[in-house]
Amino acid sequence: MEQRKFPRxxxxxxxxxEVQLMGLNFLDILNAKDISIGGLAIEVPHLFxxxxxxxxxxxxxxxxxxSPLKLAGKVKRKISAPGTSLFGVEFGSLDPKAKYQIESYIQTRxxxxS
Known part of the structure; x- marks a missing residue:
């Protein structure tokens, strides 16, 4: 069973x-599959x-x-399956406003x- 550091x-x-991703060779607007205070998973219809x-x-x-939050992070996982790919994105350091918004959303969910 997978152990996670933070609840998703x-x-x-x-x-x-909604997640607007901007990397060195790509730009896309996607939807997150799940989120935690440490990062999120994004399903993409193609492999970047x-x-x-x-x-x-x-x-x-x-x-x-x-309100939209501007964040930095890095791709930590890429999983390919027929017709789709999954990206695991780890957040970089969060400013207090971003941390509060993400934590409050998670707590509400x-x-x-329960």
Missing amino acids: VLPGVNEVI EGCDINSPIQMILTLPGR LQMA
Whole structure:
């Protein structure tokens, strides 16, 4: 069984966690599959060429009902499956506003799940 450092939550029904990813050789607007205070998973319909593990990225994260957050991070995982790919993105250091917004969203989702 996989042990995670931080709890991950899925977006609520009819909610979207939008992620604008900007890397060295790519730019895309996608939706997060799940999120934790340490990072998020993003399902992509294609495998980004030129994006390697530990590649630095910039992102704009928009949580439901909240203001967009500009964040830095890196790609920590890439998993390919027929027709789709999954990226694991680790957040860099979070400023207090970003940390609060992400933590409050996670707490809200955890409370709704219990």
